Amino acid sequence: MIDRYQWYEVVALYAGIAVFLFFVLAPFIEGFLVSLKPLAQLFSTPYSFIPKNGSFDAYFNMWNSVPLLGLYIFNSFFISTIVTLIVVAVVVPAAYAFARFNFAGAGLLLGMFLAVNMFSGAVLLIPLFRLMRGLGLLNTYFAMIVPGAAFLIPSSIWLLRTYMLRIPRELDEAAWVDGASRLYTLRRVILPLAMPGIVVVAIMTFIGAYAQQFIFALTFNSKSEFMPLPVGLFAFFGKQEVQWNELMAASFVGILPVMVVIVFLQRYLVAGLTAGAVKQ
Amino acid sequence: MTSTRSATLFAFALLAPALIYISIIVAYPLFDTVVLSFTNAQLRPTYDWVGWANYQRIFGAGNFTEIIIRTLVWTFFSVSIKMIIGMCGAVLLNAAIPGQTVFRVLTMPPWIVPMAIGIYMWAWMYNGNFGMISGLLQNFGITNGPVAWLAYGHTAFWATIVTDVWIGVPMVTIYFLAAMQSIPKDLHEAAWTDGAGRLYRFRRITLPLMLPAIITMSLLSLIATFNSFDIIYILTNGGPSGQTTTMIIDTYKTAMGSRKYGEGAARAVVICIFVSIFCLVYFRAVRRLGQGEAK
Numbered sequence: 083m084i085d086r087y088q089w090y091e092v093v094a095l096y097a098g099i100a101v102f103l104f105f106v107l108a109p110f111i112e113g114f115l116v117s118l119k120p121l122a123q124l125f126s127t128p129y130s131f132i133p134k135n136g137s138f139d140a141y142f143n144m145w146n147s148v149p150l151l152g153l154y155i156f157n158s159f160f161i162s163t164i165v166t167l168i169v170v171a172v173v174v175p176a177a178y179a180f181a182r183f184n185f186a187g188a189g190l191l192l193g194m195f196l197a198v199n200m201f202s203g204a205v206l207l208i209p210l211f212r213l214m215r216g217l218g219l220l221n222t223y224f225a226m227i228v229p230g231a232a233f234l235i236p237s238s239i240w241l242l243r244t245y246m247l248r249i250p251r252e253l254d255e256a257a258w259v260d261g262a263s264r265l266y267t268l269r270r271v272i273l274p275l276a277m278p279g280i281v282v283v284a285i286m287t288f289i290g291a292y293a294q295q296f297i298f299a300l301t302f303n304s305k306s307e308f309m310p311l312p313v314g315l316f317a318f319f320g321k322q323e324v325q326w327n328e329l330m331a332a333s334f335v336g337i338l339p340v341m342v343v344i345v346f347l348q349r350y351l352v353a354g355l356t357a358g359a360v361k362q
Numbered sequence: 363m364t365s366t367r368s369a370t371l372f373a374f375a376l377l378a379p380a381l382i383y384i385s386i387i388v389a390y391p392l393f394d395t396v397v398l399s400f401t402n403a404q405l406r407p408t409y410d411w412v413g414w415a416n417y418q419r420i421f422g423a424g425n426f427t428e429i430i431i432r433t434l435v436w437t438f439f440s441v442s443i444k445m446i447i448g449m450c451g452a453v454l455l456n457a458a459i460p461g462q463t464v465f466r467v468l469t470m471p472p473w474i475v476p477m478a479i480g481i482y483m484w485a486w487m488y489n490g491n492f493g494m495i496s497g498l499l500q501n502f503g504i505t506n507g508p509v510a511w512l513a514y515g516h517t518a519f520w521a522t523i524v525t526d527v528w529i530g531v532p533m534v535t536i537y538f539l540a541a542m543q544s545i546p547k548d549l550h551e552a553a554w555t556d557g558a559g560r561l562y563r564f565r566r567i568t569l570p571l572m573l574p575a576i577i578t579m580s581l582l583s584l585i586a587t588f589n590s591f592d593i594i595y596i597l598t599n600g601g602p603s604g605q606t607t608t609m610i611i612d613t614y615k616t617a618m619g620s621r622k623y624g625e626g627a628a629r630a631v632v633i634c635i636f637v638s639i640f641c642l643v644y645f646r647a648v649r650r651l652g653q654g655e656a657k
Contacts, residue, residue: 098450099454103469106472108487109472109487110483183373185369195384204591207630208618209392209627211618213390231383289474295478296477296592297595336476337479
């Protein structure tokens with residue numbers, strides 16, 4: 083670095099980061115502490131930040147309060163996984179087409195995909211509901227998977243295209259000269275090289291699919307056996323009072339699959355995001 | 363390349379799955395929304411063409427203009443605050459101090475965690491009697507009694523904005539951080555040799571060079587925030603007495619709550635018009651910025 087920080091600058095930086103991270107993490111800290119408190123303590127005054135006689139009881143009791151909880155978590159995980167598989171399968175060839183072929187209308191199509199990104203599922207809910215009903219998909223996994231994947235495809239095409247543009251074109255051409263077919267080139271030359279980019283797209287899609295499950299599940303599914311966690315958590319809102327400690331415990335357990343994915347693939351993610359972002 | 367025609371065919375074959383998928387799940391519904399907005403469709407299968415009646419009704423009702431204005435105000439504040447906090451976060455995380463990597467990772471949770479789950483946590487934080495915000499304010503003697511943030515229109519309005527900012531900040535921070543790091547180091551070094559202080563360099567080097575990133579992120583964030591549904595639905599469901607009802611919530615309630623598909627579709631069309639305007643601005647900005655870089 084060019085100029086060193088003065089000691090008071092270092093103090094200010096750490097103080098700033100502390101405030102910033104507190105804002106970012108406060109709901110998680112509070113949520114975790116709530117999950118440790120007995121329900122009676124939650125509804126007593128004065129408010130105490132730190133739990134007294136904290137225990138992990140809620141993490142055990144929640145399975146009895148909401149018997150289908152395990153299924154909700156599985157459903158969320160399952161829906162996200164299928165969405166990710168669909169998106170990757172559709173996006174890889176499309177991104178390659180945009181990265182390598184200068185066909186007529188390529189720019190226009192690319193722009194159209196970008197525009198799709200701007201319309202949220204919430205705006206198109208009425209016709210989507212009619213469509214899902216018409217196809218007989220209401221109250222099935224598909225009602226959440228099919229529209230879910232659609233809204234994640236465009237941004238993934240853009241991200242992967244950017245990545246593929248950086249793979250030297252000469253590699254494809256050399257393979258063609260050697261007599262390889264186009265499909266063979268894509269499979270044997272480009273796919274292995276694009277793998278890190280594809281991994282980033284897959285993680286982003288997984289996170290996105292997990293995150294967007296609320297509105298489609300709320301509208302297109304009323305069967306608890308297919309319900310994903312975000313809507314399934316409504317089960318903790320009892321008739322009398324909300325079982326907040328168990329709700330928070332269930333939230334943390336539900337986050338776990340995503341967290342595991344992130345922790346393991348964090349380095350790819352940051353690298354991929356940075357590359358995509360700077361390129362834009 | 364060999365024969366152009368076969369190359370084009372191959373490209374379209376690769377694109378076909380994506381094109382077909384998006385046509386059925388996004389393009390057709392978009393078209394259907396416009397068609398439905400001119401009908402009196404409700405729960406029953408048959409419906410009639412009613413022309414502009416839906417539009418006349420929603421604009422005649424009086425509170426629709428109010429909802430549009432509220433949505434724009436909500437979006438404006440949410441996006442501006444996100445940009446400011448995101449920029450502060452990027453500056454802080456860019457500083458070369460021990461712990462940098464850990465801090466960067468700790469920024470991500472609100473973005474990674476399923477949105478609805480983060481919102482449930484905020485719902486508890488805002489709880490008037492026992493939530494953290496009200497609780498701590500009382501414990502430190504800042505407020506006398508409990509503050510039920512979600513029970514009054516104006517506090518609920520800001521509460522939903524704070525939660526939206528919280529969800530959006532990590533993305534903005536990471537994006538700005540990436541943009542900040544792509545600025546050539548020698549620019550800062552040259553300015554430093556000339557005796558330019560840190561603040562001056564931020565204002566005259568970092569900020570101008572980050573302008574494209576700031577504009578891009580603002581517009582993307584604008585569109586995402588404008589379309590935001592989960593936060594308001596879970597925290598307030600548009601209440602109290604409609605004071606956090608935005609256009610999306612209003613459309614959802616009309617269409618899915620009251621099953622007035624035609625009227626709901628007319629509202630959705632108005633949203634689409636707004637989104638299209640944002641899109642146009644976005645595309646123009648991207649083109650402008652692209653040309654600027656080429657020079």
